[in-house]
Amino acid sequence: MTVDALIVAAGRGLRVGGGLPKQYRPAAGRALLWHACRAFLHHPAIRRVQVVISAGDEALYRTAVGDLDLPPPVAGGATRQESVHRGLAAMAAAPPERVLIHDAARPFPPADMIDRVVAALQQAPGALAALPVPDTLKLGRTGPAGLPLAAQGPSRDGLWRAQTPQGFRFDEILAAHRQAQAAGFAATDDAAIAEWAGLDVVLVQGAEDNFKVTDGNDLARAAALAEGRHAPPPPSCATAAVMAPRVGQGFDVHRFATPGTRRPLQLCGVTIPGATGLAGHSDADVGIHALCDAIYGALAEGDIGAHFPPSDGRYRNADSALFLEHARDRIAARGGRLCNADVTLICEAPRIGPHRQAMRARLAQLLAVAEGRISVKATTTERLGFLGRGEGIAAQAAVTIALPDTDG
Template identity: 50%
Template sequence: MRDVSEKQAADDKVAVVIVAAGRGARAGQAKGPKQYQQIGGGAVIARTLDAFLMHPKIGPVVVAIHADDGALFRRAAGANADRVVAVTGGTSRQESVRLGLLALRSHAPGRVLIHDAARPFVDAELIDRTIAAIGERQGALPALPVADTLKRETAEGMIGETVSRAGLHAAQTPQGFPFWPILAAHEKAHHLGKADFTDDAAIAEWAHIPVKIVPGSPDNVKLTWARDIAMADQRLSGGARFPDIRTGNGYDVHAFEPGDHVTLCGVAIPHGKKLSGHSDADVGLHALTDALLATCGAGDIGTHFPPSDPQWKGAASRIFVEHAVKLVREGGGRIANADITLICEAPRVGPHREAMTEALSAMLRISRDRISIKATTNEKLGFVGREEGIAAIATASVVFPGDVPE
């Protein structure tokens, strides 16, 4: 990667800072940061770089990357890695932009575009519109008018009021500015410890730099969630897709001991015995936790909640299920259904099935019709037949973004 101080283009060329230092946690970490994930056979960031490096008005390009991503960036960028300057970004987007701008000082460009690496569908027309609107003391912001009705939420999670959408726009990138004023604004914000700006137009507004709105592009979407990346891949790849549907199974058993109730699928049921276990010994939820963990290759319940750890003594097993749900969703998974079979001679499960279904619906965040709870006896055979304990079998189906690997 060459030094940005080299003579790269005529003075009227526009510099670019591409922000690519984030971790992209909302897109799931199983496949790495979102800017390096694959869409249409190439990395997200590679497509973003192509859009700018192929544009005739673009001069020097600086990419702010995470300190750990040097090799990852080179692999993703390919031959373009030697056409840009990679600098180590900061702990926030705002800090990464500032460091990218500082790397451009020796080139002293007149204008600069600042763009998110996770917007790979930026096109030449949008770049042209943004550049054309940059003035000596004026920035440019591509944006789309807000089409959805907006609601303000109260602290209780209720609708507080309907917000007028008149004059409201959804901001996009690249955002364009005269170079020295936006650098000075970033430096001033940094020295004053103001680190809560969500984009560069907000910093410009704070620094009294006027910003003109130019028409954005509905195709210029920011890839935020795992499903966004899957849809981008489908958009670029074309053709029929085979969804990645995974099924996990779980089995658990607990013995009885003296007590006055058992907890099954999150519901306390009066009984002459209780189930023995380090937590509340909810055999149904333990089996379901293992089934969910199996869909994302995350081990089993003992991996995450070892019975040797005293903090889980007497713990409600819904904690285990909700942790597994969190891991599934972080990987981009959508729970399609859950099926639990309780194997016992007693207590009777039927009268409590509705309460169990309701509890599971809340834990899994899926509708009741996607949950099945069944019970069967063991026909007086084995430890279950002798009423020495209860067993449970659980199956969970989860839909993940992307294709099934070949």
């Protein structure tokens, strides 16, 4: 039985932040799409992996998949359903007997779960990975002060949370998609299209690690999981016999944007309400920029401009969280650990104190470390110089990381 995988990566996925579609965001130095493709390429039951991407993302795709042995991608459509249909149609030139359809936003499908879906296709036209709902369900209706009021919900018995991959007999799911397109039937997953076309779809046990990345918290979880899977065992900052401390420092400054410019002020990953934003190619978050330079300096890997040049239009107005996640993943890729980070913001206004804790929490989340390893503080220049005149904000940062003690 030949089995191919179709990876759907044509969505925009911008809710996760960072200015890039989430499938191209890094986890342990590799894009989420790379992790998803690799899981199927390395599975012995899978013959070939085909990816569907958004038209115009070809450069992002090439960078993301890098060294993976994949055929040219297929351009997707305006909806996930249309993208899957186009991907299946392209695969029909050399059709498999079975196809597993998987979302790139689920980067860690375990091999044994793929086994279960493939095995189920020996007995049924369709199969999908899913998890039974463990929690009591409630209905929410409008309550006091606009808060949702809990009401009795449906029984959780027999309810499952659908995941991907979803597997089918190739000819039947392609025919079902064609029928759905002709009839104008829309569905949120391929199992629903198969069911609408009269195909039986069985449930097999999914996996908690097979979660879908939808926001920043999921991205941090994905980075931690990827680091655990692909990086060396986590070293301790105290094991000086095998680890060497490395110290880096960074500095950045941005002037305030022209009055009347509608741009929020971002500092250390936190939006400061009511404050004028800073001018810059990205979101001009001086705190994160200084912290990135400190990390790159400790790694001896240049500066933020070397990794994210201001001449690259992809990073115009980008969320600087993207840059810090890349710096974090570079530490992991070198087998290191962040011991601590200290950021100092230098400005006359706004007041940093009310936002300091939120900044520490956000930086800890982005760096996937305990909050106790992060320090954020502020000072002024006693009204001296351009900072004292309130023309901009500067930041300096220092980090200590531990790297394997080699000559490199």
